[in-house]
Amino acid sequence: xxxxxxxxxxxxxxxxxxxxxxxxxxxxxxxxxxxxxxxxxxxxxxxxxxxxxxxxxxxxxxxxxxxxxxxxxxxxxxxxxxxxxxxxxxxxxxxxxxxxxxxxxxxxxxxxxxxxxxxxxxxxxxxxxxxxxxxxxxxxxxxxxxxxxxxxxxxxxxxxxxxxxxxxxxxxxxxxxxxxxxxxxxxxxxxxxxxxxxxxxxxx
Amino acid sequence: xxxxxxxxxxxxxxxxxxxxxxxxxxxxxxxxxxxxxxxxxxxxxxxxxxxxxxxxxxxxxxxxxxxxxxxxxxxxxxxxxxxxxxxxxxxxxxxxxxxxxxxxxxxxxxxxxxxxxxxxxxxxxxxxxxxxxxxxxxxxxxxxxxxxxxxxxxxxxxxxxxxxxxxxxxxxxxxxxxxxxxxxxxxxxxxxxxxxxxxxxxxxxxxxxxxxxxxxxxxxxxxxxxxxxxxxxxxxxxxxxxxxxxxxxxxxxxxxxxxxxxxxxxxxxxxxxxxxxxxxxxxxxxxxxxxxxxxxxxxxxxxxxxxxxxxxxxxxxxxxxxxxxxxxxxxxxxxxxxxxxxxxxxxxxxxxxxxxxxxxxxxxxxxxxxxxxxxxxxxxxxxxxxxxxxxxxxxxxxxxxxxxxxxxxxxxxxxxxxxxxxxxx
Numbered sequence: 001x002x003x004x005x006x007x008x009x010x011x012x013x014x015x016x017x018x019x020x021x022x023x024x025x026x027x028x029x030x031x032x033x034x035x036x037x038x039x040x041x042x043x044x045x046x047x048x049x050x051x052x053x054x055x056x057x058x059x060x061x062x063x064x065x066x067x068x069x070x071x072x073x074x075x076x077x078x079x080x081x082x083x084x085x086x087x088x089x090x091x092x093x094x095x096x097x098x099x100x101x102x103x104x105x106x107x108x109x110x111x112x113x114x115x116x117x118x119x120x121x122x123x124x125x126x127x128x129x130x131x132x133x134x135x136x137x138x139x140x141x142x143x144x145x146x147x148x149x150x151x152x153x154x155x156x157x158x159x160x161x162x163x164x165x166x167x168x169x170x171x172x173x174x175x176x177x178x179x180x181x182x183x184x185x186x187x188x189x190x191x192x193x194x195x196x197x198x199x200x201x202x203x204x
Numbered sequence: 205x206x207x208x209x210x211x212x213x214x215x216x217x218x219x220x221x222x223x224x225x226x227x228x229x230x231x232x233x234x235x236x237x238x239x240x241x242x243x244x245x246x247x248x249x250x251x252x253x254x255x256x257x258x259x260x261x262x263x264x265x266x267x268x269x270x271x272x273x274x275x276x277x278x279x280x281x282x283x284x285x286x287x288x289x290x291x292x293x294x295x296x297x298x299x300x301x302x303x304x305x306x307x308x309x310x311x312x313x314x315x316x317x318x319x320x321x322x323x324x325x326x327x328x329x330x331x332x333x334x335x336x337x338x339x340x341x342x343x344x345x346x347x348x349x350x351x352x353x354x355x356x357x358x359x360x361x362x363x364x365x366x367x368x369x370x371x372x373x374x375x376x377x378x379x380x381x382x383x384x385x386x387x388x389x390x391x392x393x394x395x396x397x398x399x400x401x402x403x404x405x406x407x408x409x410x411x412x413x414x415x416x417x418x419x420x421x422x423x424x425x426x427x428x429x430x431x432x433x434x435x436x437x438x439x440x441x442x443x444x445x446x447x448x449x450x451x452x453x454x455x456x457x458x459x460x461x462x463x464x465x466x467x468x469x470x471x472x473x474x475x476x477x478x479x480x481x482x483x484x485x486x487x488x489x490x491x492x493x494x495x496x497x498x499x500x501x502x503x504x505x506x507x508x509x510x511x512x513x514x515x516x517x518x519x520x521x522x523x524x525x526x527x528x529x530x531x532x533x534x535x536x537x538x539x540x541x542x543x544x545x546x547x548x549x550x551x552x553x554x555x556x557x558x559x560x561x562x563x564x565x566x567x568x569x570x571x572x573x574x575x576x577x578x579x580x581x582x583x584x585x586x587x588x589x590x591x592x593x594x595x596x597x598x599x600x601x602x603x604x605x606x607x608x609x610x611x612x613x614x615x616x617x618x619x620x621x622x623x624x625x626x627x628x629x
Contacts (some may be wrong), residue, residue, distance in 0.1 A: 175628025
């Protein structure tokens with residue numbers, strides 16, 4: 001079932017293709033948990049995949065991957081096809097401290113996919129996402145509308161500035177959309193389990 | 205919050221409509237006449253003069269208002285009609301009658317005080333000149349008193365030939381004295397001539413008194429008869445008569461009684477001697493004449509001495525008199541000068557009063573409610589104000605809300621553009 005916000009993501013895809021023609025590694029991140037990076041990453045990956053490009057959706061948030069009982073549970077970071085919607089590979093990562101593995105994983109993604117959309121989750125609390133920020137071709141920042149501004153916003157900006165990577169822009173996400181996506185996540189993505197990054201690198 | 209404020213506004217409107225007391229406004233108008241000719245005050249000064257403490261204090265006293273000056277000043281408003289010399293004086297009060305009375309009283313007292321201001325400097329001059337003239341008149345009165353006292357002491361001091369007059373007067377007095385002394389001498393001689401001689405008067409008086417005393421005559425007759433008898437008996441009996449001693453004793457006794465009766469008659473208050481009385485009267489008269497003559501002489505001596513003293517004092521008195529006359533002339537001249545200046549000051553004041561005048565052209569006859577529509581307008585205005593305040597508060601709350609709601613707010617925080625809003629259908 002396609003995302004109910006397809007139009008938004010198609011526009012976002014067009015903007016990405018227009019602004020970042022050579023971009024293949026896209027990190028979607030935010031300052032706080034619950035800002036909707038999963039919705040944004042999923043919708044953007046779907047939009048890119050629906051255009052026929054080889055696309056991977058990498059869940060590096062380390063926390064928000066839904067696990068549905070009874071589904072297939074690929075181990076060792078195996079890549080599974082999307083259960084519904086356009087064909088794309090989905091990878092769920094567990095946090096890993098090795099920057100060498102992260103670099104290798106990013107290189108692998110560039111080789112295998114035209115686009116790899118990485119859900120970095122809340123960057124200030126996610127070291128893996130912070131490392132990926134330095135490797136991504138472009139960054140998209142998600143902000144949940146209506147939340148309080150906080151110190152994490154400053155931390156995010158500080159990390160992004162330090163990464164010296166281009167920022168495509170900010171995507172604001174309505175709280176109702178996040179809630180809707182969270183309640184229907186199993187319909188959008190296959191059930192996965194978190195795998196160590198080194199396994200994911202080997203299996204992609 | 206907006207709803208709460210609007211509800212509060214509605215409550216305020218209801219309160220205003222039903223509980224806010226009405227106030228009344230009355231207005232009087234004054235006109236400044238000949239402003240261009242009066243350099244001291246202009247139309248622009250009228251509001252300040254109208255709301256001055258002098259004018260308001262007079263109004264308060266005149267109407268016996270239980271208001272303080274600040275309260276009176278607070279209710280008063282003045283406005284000059286554009287491009288005119290007319291000023292409107294308005295007063296707001298809870299009482300319509302009092303608003304009318306105060307507006308009119310302010311206008312009246314403003315006109316009066318303005319007139320005082322215009323003529324004040326001349327009033328001060330006139331008052332000062334009045335005081336100076338009164339002072340000079342007092343001095344003149346004192347000088348006149350001094351001159352009168354001097355003339356009372358010396359009647360000739362005011363004449364031109366005072367010495368001749370005094371000398372002539374002394375000579376006249378001395379002539380009178382000489383005549384008086386002559387009269388005195390004559391009267392004294394007469395008195396001395398008429399003075400009763402003691403023994404003679406006593407003898408005559410005794411005789412006249414005893415002559416009139418019947419008891420004395422009776423005793424004298426008895427004593428004379430018995431004495432004759434004794435003499436006859438002595439002659440007859442040549443001392444051998446045994447009754448002689450008895451007769452002698454009787455005669456002696458009668459003689460003693462006769463002497464006693466004579467003494468009694470002479471010393472009796474009823475004893476009267478016409479000759480002695482006449483002599484005494486004449487002597488008293490001549491003595492009185494002499495005393496009168498002496499008194500006259502003494503008085504003439506006194507007058508002569510006084511005139512002689514004045515004659516010696518004429519140079520000093522004359523100088524004092526001349527000085528007083530000169531001082532009087534000077535004071536009179538000063539009074540004339542001051543009177544001239546006084547007349548000029550009065551003329552100047554009259555001219556100043558005619559230069560500029562404030563007149564009441566329109567007295568307050570009725571009082572209107574302070575705002576057209578009264579409570580309703582107040583309520584509407586309060587409601588509109590509260591609604592504006594409500595919206596203002598809403599924008600204020602929105603602007604200080606730390607929540608990330610608007611794209612501009614987020615862009616300002618992150619420094620990057622918002623490229624999409626997911627979930628906004």
